[in-house]
Amino acid sequence: MQRTKIKDILRNDATDYEVVVKGWVRSFRNNQFIALNDGSCMNNLQVVIDLNTDADIVKRITSSAAISVHGKVMPSQGKGQKVEVIASSIEILGDCDAEKYPLQLKNKPSLEYLREIAHLRFRTNTFGAVFRVRHSLAFAIHQFFNERGFVYLHTPIVTASDAEGAGETFRVTSLPFDNPPRNEDGSVDFREDFFGRSTNLTVSGQLEAELGAMAFSEVYTFGPTFRAENSNTARHLAEFWMIEPEVAFNDLVANMDLAEDFIKYIIQYALDHNREDLEFLTQRLVEEEKQKPQNERSEMGLIEKLEFVLNNKFERVTYTEAIDILLQSPAYKKKKFQYDVSWGIDMQSEHERYLVEKHFKKPVIVTNYPAAIKAFYMRQDDGCAPGKETVAAMDILAPGIGEIVGGSQREERLERLERRMNEMHIPTEEMYWYLDTRRFGTVPHAGFGLGFERMVLFVTGMTNIRDVIPFPRTPKNAEF
Ligand code: 4AD
Ligand code: MG
Numbered sequence: 001m002q003r004t005k006i007k008d009i010l011r012n013d014a015t016d017y018e019v020v021v022k023g024w025v026r027s028f029r030n031n032q033f034i035a036l037n038d039g040s041c042m043n044n045l046q047v048v049i050d051l052n053t054d055a056d057i058v059k060r061i062t063s064s065a066a067i068s069v070h071g072k073v074m075p076s077q078g079k080g081q082k083v084e085v086i087a088s089s090i091e092i093l094g095d096c097d098a099e100k101y102p103l104q105l106k107n108k109p110s111l112e113y114l115r116e117i118a119h120l121r122f123r124t125n126t127f128g129a130v131f132r133v134r135h136s137l138a139f140a141i142h143q144f145f146n147e148r149g150f151v152y153l154h155t156p157i158v159t160a161s162d163a164e165g166a167g168e169t170f171r172v173t174s175l176p177f178d179n180p181p182r183n184e185d186g187s188v189d190f191r192e193d194f195f196g197r198s199t200n201l202t203v204s205g206q207l208e209a210e211l212g213a214m215a216f217s218e219v220y221t222f223g224p225t226f227r228a229e230n231s232n233t234a235r236h237l238a239e240f241w242m243i244e245p246e247v248a249f250n251d252l253v254a255n256m257d258l259a260e261d262f263i264k265y266i267i268q269y270a271l272d273h274n275r276e277d278l279e280f281l282t283q284r285l286v287e288e289e290k291q292k293p294q295n296e297r298s299e300m301g302l303i304e305k306l307e308f309v310l311n312n313k314f315e316r317v318t319y320t321e322a323i324d325i326l327l328q329s330p331a332y333k334k335k336k337f338q339y340d341v342s343w344g345i346d347m348q349s350e351h352e353r354y355l356v357e358k359h360f361k362k363p364v365i366v367t368n369y370p371a372a373i374k375a376f377y378m379r380q381d382d383g384c385a386p387g388k389e390t391v392a393a394m395d396i397l398a399p400g401i402g403e404i405v406g407g408s409q410r411e412e413r414l415e416r417l418e419r420r421m422n423e424m425h426i427p428t429e430e431m432y433w434y435l436d437t438r439r440f441g442t443v444p445h446a447g448f449g450l451g452f453e454r455m456v457l458f459v460t461g462m463t464n465i466r467d468v469i470p471f472p473r474t475p476k477n478a479e480f
Helices: 006-010 055-060 111-116 125-147 206-216 252-273 275-289 302-311 319-328 349-360 414-423 432-439 452-460
Strands: 017-029 033-037 045-048 066-075 083-094 199-201 218-226 239-248 315-318 364-367 393-398 402-409 445-451
Touching: 006 017, 006 045, 006 083, 017 045, 017 083, 033 066, 055 083, 111 125, 125 218, 125 252, 125 275, 125 452, 206 218, 206 239, 206 432, 206 445, 239 252, 239 452, 252 275, 252 302, 252 364, 252 393, 252 402, 252 445, 252 452, 275 302, 275 452, 315 319, 319 349, 319 364, 349 364, 349 393, 349 402, 402 452, 414 432, 445 452
Parallel strands: 045 083, 315 364
Antiparallel strands: 017 033, 017 066, 033 045, 066 083, 218 239, 239 445, 364 393, 393 402, 402 445
């Protein structure tokens, strides 16, 4: 007989039919009631076994043992479930030594402990919910762009460029470490390397996406990106996934509209398709918040927060306005900020969080940042006062997360772009291919990057980015 998924049994009120179910035992009560989970949904299926079941089999029904059950779906007598399976036969597929099983050894394992056993944490309710939501968000992202006629462009993972110019790249090489070929001046001769030049893992697919947008009008990338920034925070990964749409003929306002529609669409998708998971995560958060002092607890529950975001327009302010708000704030006047505020600073997360959580209390799009703190490719604003040059940048800041999206309108004017690259010591000759788009049929265009894990954090209410990617890569950590 074909296996039936637990989700399909529970979702359906029908009874009196035979099934085969397979999964892992979550608990076993009174030598009679098995809570069985196969990952297809949050809830367990209750399996009732015959009291005359072979004692040898009963002994092997331990937590996380894998079993196969043949039985009949019947209305449940007990509380908590409408239907249950009355087993007619049970087969142990894989024993689990409960005395050694790491998840069994701790009563309420902490998220930190579970991070150390990330190879097993999928089997907990929390991580089951988180990774089902992560899946749904990824699927919704493709659906959103597909519905709008975007072309999914696979940009390279190995590149020779540093798109963000921040110098935080991981080198890719096949040269021997101990004795690499050298130039006369002693530097490493990368002409001898695998690609015949110095290469690194990509920090962003944007530059290549721009090339695609100049032919397809609308493209997006969705792939892994890598940054060797040594920030051991709850918001940074060395390997993370980014979604980067790039659209010809869009200006900054159209770019903001797209980003807002996009974020709302994928949140709505999760609410529609992962209700049970989100209800569980909402409850989890309530429990977690109980550990915090009253004044630090969030005012809204998780689902309530997501619905609030859907139903309200994101606030849009310029960087200059944002700085003014900070300078006028009680927090600034009472010297509550650790870092100083003045026009030109790269806002710290305390500043971003003040704007989002205290001042506007909703997602905020900050635009027109100082050119000096942004990447070379952003479109230079016209008519700026000397020393106050800004660019058509947009960052979206989300409550509890901070920056979730970074994007801009791009500098499509060749001379302006070249001048800026020269100022920032970005090699224009090597990047001829990028500049060619500005030489051959250039148009205004814009795009942005959404940090996928930060989005998953926002939707699941988890607080550490290591808990929303299956196998986190962070400084000094690449286990599993
Ligand atoms: O703001 P960033 O650096 O923008 C870019 O890379 C542009 N090329 C995007 C574009 O315009 N196409 O990164 C975009 C987003 C950030 O807003 C953040 O959400 C996420 O990527 N991000 C990280 N997420 C996890 N760990 C890190 N170390 C991250 N760095 C950036
Ligand atoms: Mg950014």
